[in-house]
Amino acid sequence: MSQKHQPVFITFEGGEGAGKSTQIKRISAYLKERNILHTLTREPGGTALAEKIRDLLVKGKADSMDPTTEYLLFSAARRHHIERVIKPALAKGEWVLCDRFYDSSYVYQGLSPKKERALNLDFMDRVYTEIAGEGFKPDLTFIFDIDPEIGLTRAGKRSKLDASTPEENRFESKGLAFHNRIRQGFLRVQANNPDRCSLVDATGTPDQVFHHIRMVLEDSFI
Numbered sequence: 001m002s003q004k005h006q007p008v009f010i011t012f013e014g015g016e017g018a019g020k021s022t023q024i025k026r027i028s029a030y031l032k033e034r035n036i037l038h039t040l041t042r043e044p045g046g047t048a049l050a051e052k053i054r055d056l057l058v059k060g061k062a063d064s065m066d067p068t069t070e071y072l073l074f075s076a077a078r079r080h081h082i083e084r085v086i087k088p089a090l091a092k093g094e095w096v097l098c099d100r101f102y103d104s105s106y107v108y109q110g111l112s113p114k115k116e117r118a119l120n121l122d123f124m125d126r127v128y129t130e131i132a133g134e135g136f137k138p139d140l141t142f143i144f145d146i147d148p149e150i151g152l153t154r155a156g157k158r159s160k161l162d163a164s165t166p167e168e169n170r171f172e173s174k175g176l177a178f179h180n181r182i183r184q185g186f187l188r189v190q191a192n193n194p195d196r197c198s199l200v201d202a203t204g205t206p207d208q209v210f211h212h213i214r215m216v217l218e219d220s221f222i
Helices: 020-033 048-058 067-091 102-111 121-132 148-161 176-192 206-220
Strands: 009-014 038-042 095-099 140-145 197-201
Touching: 009 020, 009 102, 009 176, 020 038, 020 095, 020 140, 020 206, 038 067, 048 067, 067 095, 067 102, 067 121, 102 121, 102 176, 140 176, 140 206, 148 176, 176 197, 197 206
Parallel strands: 009 095, 009 140, 038 095, 140 197
Antiparallel strands: none
């Protein structure tokens, strides 16, 4: 019998190689131990259709499509994901743990590209509101902060070990300067949303990072 908890939508954000996926799995196991029903998902992806769009977005050359096309593809995948996975799970009273969400688009397509490829932030917000609904946002976002040099090294090792996603390196290939801007973009998101976003020092050991996340969850929702 599961314990009765209010549905909570939690997202995990940060640069490449920050350890988000590892911690989401650990938090999922932690919630199972407490009989808290939850859905584990990711973006882009989460549905069969969105996973097909994911292949277009995370594989291939770094700047193989124009920024608006790229963002609209992310938004199409996000719309399907929200309507088919996230909102139904929340309606059933489940928690939702999502590896990346709109903050990633906001940073990767809005805040961090060079001027000629950066999208207008108001335009991005309008599209997001149209596909998600007015006021729909995560209850809590963990932003994993790490030096991009360390993160990219980790990501490279992960790609060599994980044969299931050998080509998902489109964003990793954009270079260190881009990833330094990504880091600053996420720090800006956290600074602008302190009530929603919890900053995580991703340079710690997996146990240290997990302890921090667990403490935040227990203080806020458990």
